[in-house]
Amino acid sequence: MATYSDEIKTAAKLMWLRRVSAREIAEQLNLNSVRVVYQWAEKGHWEDMLQHETVEQATTRRLIALVEKPNKTKEDFTEIDRLGNLLDKLAGIDLKKARTAKEKAVASRGERGESKGKKKKPKNDISEITAEQLEEIRKELFYGYQHRWHDHKSERTRFILKSRQIGATYYFAWEAFEDAIITGDNQIFLSASRSQAEVFKAYILLFASKYFDIELKGADFIQLSNGAELRFVSTNGRTAQSYHGHLYIDEVFWIPDFENLNKLASAMASQKKWRKTYFSTPSVKSHGAYPLWSGEKYNENRKNKVEFDLTRETLKTGQKGKDRIWRNIVTVKDAEEQGCTLFNIEELKDEYSDSEFNNLFMCAFMEAGLSVFKLDDLLSCSIDTNVTWVDFKKREVRPYGNLPVWIGYDPSRSGDGAAVVVIAPPLKSGGKFRVLEKIVMRNRAWQWQANRIKELTEKYNTQFIGIDCTGPGTGVYEMVKAFFPRVTPITYGINTKTNLVLKAQDVIESGRVEWDAEHTDLPQAFLQIHQVTTGNDQITYAANRTSTTGHADVAWALMHALSNEPLNRYQRKTTVALAS
Structure with missing residues (x-):
């Protein structure tokens, strides 16, 4: 088996992350087998590095690249058809109906007959x-x-x-x-x-x-x-x-x-x-x-x-x-x-919880007054990162170079997803945080989740990892500690929740955090968080979480990452009551 340099492997990885096919990678890099590319991808978990994209986004990007590609091969057209079927499915279109429509369109073209003139068609x-x-x-x-x-x-x-x-x-x-x-x-x-x-x-x-x-x-x-x-x-x-x-x-x-x-x-x-x-x-x-x-x-x-x-x-x-x-x-x-x-x-x-199901699927508006976060503040954090983040190149192996990042993890309960959020801390005092990447993992073992966090530490210059160790998060924490000894455990209690929410409020209300506008699940998650009172009249925060249901996962994961910046609650104004 041929031996390839690290430069060749890195080039292959960059192309893979741009959704170039294994066959095209092998051809362009003059590799002796397509199998080599798949082996590198499997060993390096390249595919998992794209999990911050939705399936629709990744499919869209690959489809546009193929359609706009000159001199398409037979395999390209096959992949275009396959990706088209996937987009149909993601859009809620019955594939049988799509195939029937296509057959009728082809038949209709056949009845018209194809133009036999050699005149060049316009663009x-x-x-x-x-x-x-x-x-x-x-x-x-x-x-x-x-x-x-x-x-x-x-x-x-x-x-x-x-x-x-x-x-x-x-x-x-x-x-x-x-x-x-x-x-x-x-x-x-x-x-x-x-x-x-x-x-x-x-x-x-x-x-x-x-x-x-x-x-x-x-x-x-x-x-x-x-x-x-x-x-x-x-x-x-x-x-x-x-x-x-x-x-x-x-x-x-x-x-x-x-x-x-x-x-x-x-x-x-x-x-x-x-x-x-x-x-x-x-x-x-x-x-x-x-x-x-x-x-x-x-x-x-x-x-x-x-x-x-x-x-x-x-x-x-x-x-x-x-x-x-x-x-x-x-x-x-x-x-x-x-x-x-x-x-x-x-x-x-x-x-989904009743409130989430009604909002997402039954067209019910959420009750703004119940949340400790305001939608206008949350939406003000939404930007078009493709336009404004010139130093973040998400298709590259090291998207943020050697600049520091912090990671927050919120564990899964049965029936919901675990969430990991990667943020870039401000490079100067009073600057903005940026949500570079987020991953939601459903029905995955703790080891698998820990491996995803490990890959993020290899992808970014990770300076902090905050993990909720209350209940099911303990397993992931222990596994992460093996490769990142500085991982910080977060044990939930009234004071901990208060500090997390106050810190997030401070950052969001002051416009000190940004995320891509397409991530509407972030404001949705923060809107789920509301104030509740304990049995002894102490104020705390919740998002309808129970032993079997976990919600607002990406919001809590982001708060765990933000917790690495100290909270100075005496210099902020807030409408949220503090625990007495």
Whole structure:
């Protein structure tokens, strides 16, 4: 067996972390076998280093790279098809329906016959796609609630409150793709971060490739042969206001500074021909988007107030209000009733607390007053890291170079996940913390979890690890101590919890921590934490945790990492009562 230098192995690892295939790595590095790459990946646990990405994000990135790759091989097309099927599944699309739609599209192309002329086609040529083909695929592919969204596509403004994972992003990517082809109108996708906006892009590339054998190309935007532009921008995009088109804004209830965002949206879609579509899972009623959803914005300066019926029963089939906004609520139960059979609702109820299930799947707003954290403060910590963190290169073997990091770990209870959070401490006094990476581990043994933490210590210059040793965390602590003797045990008690929460409040309220805006689970987790009273009237903090249920895991893990900075509670103002 050939011997390879450390430089070759490092190059292979970097390519692997960019989702380059093992075959491509072997070819480009002139290795004698693809098997060598897999052996290195298995031995070095390369795949686990990508766990901070969601499956959808990793699939999206790899799919875009393949579709935009020149001179594709047969294997590339096979992988594109496989990744496309995975994205269908992640979007809540029945693969049988997708295959049927594809077969009909292929048959339709065959009936038309292929053009035999040798004239070079224009870039992103969609001239042979017909409205009839698009309609046939749409009718085959989507569920009842998505067809209802299409029936109301002409509404000037739509606002949809939805369950998690019912295929909203997937559908609206299709709707915009279809509309751009038929009308030539521009389409704009606005998300909290660029990587989330590119999920729309991946879906559109997939539609063109899977159903029409067309390879769409374009970095910052895609321009179709009929002149329509498809743009994918983040809320941090300063030039976005210069664009014009039909606008789609996802997860609006988790976007910070909604008032300014809406001004930006209005500028992009101010002409009467342009439409706006807002869709999101709910957060809390204090969010800036709630007055628009509830009609309060419309009533703001009106002498004669208008009643808006926001009940599920009324909005289940959609209703246009006096403010000309068409509203719709789609819970997971509504989705199931309208053809979506991809959920086991009883299992979801077992996996989540009542409040979490109602928020994530039944479109219920969380009670903001119960939390010791404010949503506006939490959303102010959300940024587009691709734009602002120039010194953090997450695709590299050492993403943060040799700069120091702190790690926090929160253990799993039966039925929930353990969480690990990696933060970069401020490099100067009063600076900002940054959440570089987070991993949620479900149904994994303690040794496996400890190994993931060990890999993080090899990936980063780790200076501190804080582990909750109350109950099930003890096993992971002992294993981590073997390779990181300086690990700090955190034993929960009233004073410990108070210090953790006060420290987090101090950091969050003062704007001293940042995380990527696509990580909406972080503000969701912090909102779960509320004040409770013990049997002897002492104040402490909880997140509906029991011996069988653990919640707000990523929030506690982040607090464990933050605990390495001393708490000076005498120089801060807080609305949280201290334990007496």
